[in-house]
Amino acid sequence: MPARVGVLGATGAVGQRLIQLLDPHPEFEIAAVTASESSAGKTYRHAAKWRVDSPIPEDVAEMTVIATDPDDVPEDIDLLFSSLPSSVGAEVEPAFCKAGYVVSSNSSNARMADDVPLVVPEVNADHLDLLEVQRDERGWDGALVKNPNCSTITFVPTLAALQEFDLEKVHVATLQAVSGAGYDGVSSMEIIDNAIPHIGSEEDKLETESRKLLGEFDGAELSHDELSVSASCNRIPTIDGHLENVWVETKDDISTAEAAEAMESYPSLELRSSPDQLVHVFDAPDRPQPRLDRTLGDGMAIAAGGLQETPFGLQYNCLAHNTIRGAAGASVLNGELLLKNGYM
Template sequence: MTHTVGILGATGAVGQRLVQLLDPHPDFELVALTASDESAGKPYREAAKWRLDFAIPEDVAGMTVRRTDADDIPDDVDLLFSSLPSSVGERVEPGLCEAGYVVSSNSSNDRTADDVPLVIPEVNADHIDLLDVQRDARGWDGALVKNPNCSTITMVPTLAALDRAFGLDAVRVSTLQAVSGAGYDGVTSMEILDNAIPHIGGEEQKMESEARKLLGAFDGAEVSWHDADVAASCNRIPTLDGHLENVWADLAEDASAGEAADAMREFPSLDLPSSPDPLVHVFEEPDRPQPRLDRMRGDGMAVTAGGFRETSGGVQYNCLAHNTLRGAAGASVLNGELLAQNGYL
């Protein structure tokens, strides 16, 4: 069954990635694009300052951009993908859900709200049923599901594999994050060239809280967050795409470096159009993964890991994911596929 979909915030960096993923999607038909009032009424080719390395799909280029408002979005749209800034999302998304729209959102607002599922489908697909609690509590005909921050998405599938196999006590992570994660205007060339910035506002807190919610257990009524102690240090470096992360994981049971690698290698994927197989690609080489070489594994939707070694409390390793594909637009599309599979559309 094909579902009609729209993109909120279609002209931005993540919005353009959503266009890339949705225009050829086997189960979704892209019928609506929204943006700011300044862009509304223009053809998409004029409203979007296109930044990707292929042409705008011709059938999308001529679409008229709409206002991000329930009154301007067709009633028969089954699903909206949101790439709105969080300050706009927190204001707009609840109203759209109240109006009956189902929203799969990449925006950071409400990710840790008690009745909003925060989902990586391969990790915690059962959390999607928190939508039943949400609808009862809020009286919505629509629904709101979130994907986590791009840096969180990179490490959590690897942590889920370790937790399932050995138990997880504590996590320490240091990130080397690509400039595209800040958006087109987020970091100037004078700031980042020949440099590294050892602070990304709010990023550490997002990783520390979102990881525990994602790894938590859902009992049908609420999510009990995982009790692992998670601490993050986030750094911006001058790569274009691909977040590389150095992870130290303390485990409840002893595991060798090889056993940890095997746990990730064997962690299952899902039968969804955008879910890669394998979910985690494990390298034997000690100098992999690397952003330029490995960010497009699984069409940019795989997580890669390598450099495993044993520590006094568990294992240390490196992991990588494409931050605007797996970490943002692709994550929202995957959640949309899960919503369709579970009958929420």
């Protein structure tokens, strides 16, 4: 019998992508959709300005949107997926966890909290056990797990594959799609025929979240990796797919062939949404490209290419679909891990 799930912030861009991914999912059944007070009481069809590239699921379209409040969400919900704005999530998500709900969240609030697991299942599934510490410290019956920023998810799996060569320094420059800012996030006059060399707080997210993801959990405490990471973030006029240029310095010598083999052989997981091959490496120097490669593995795989040795170490490019792998799909994958590990 599928787990009953709800989507917090279901009318937004990531919330709609969550609906698209969850509706056909055999392990989950959408039982509640929430939004702001102005949308509560309307059917989902009328509350959401549906903009996803597939028809709105008919069964969800006729559901009544409820307020994002623990008192309004059915008690028999097994798992909540959150795509709330971080300012709202900071207040609302702990209230749901205190009320006994398990929350898989894409929102940026609390990602760096010491007792909140920040998880990419193929990279650090063991960090999920930090939930035991979280429940003890906070007295929650519920739990809160986070997936990282969409730009962080793009390059961290490639770094995890290269950890065997003793990573020391990483420099990353991102070329981020406009969908990462939300439907109303960047105006057409700003981005057409242009590139914007700054995205507020993005650099810090890449630099800190990556070290937490690559850190070690000893059963009681999580220590962050000592890797030095610097980032520069840019918005470009592609719709979906974050492309990133990465320079890696390692303690041990590494050739492009060794790096490619390490990435391609990096294991995936036997979760429904995890791709058969996590990282695809292209030989062609002009790949990956957003329009051509963002849907690899149904949008859940990472693409890499352009590997070359430089005076600054190994250089390569990587790409991920930012609203699937980088957002909604990442939350769904964490939900599958929660289900598999018995946290629901």
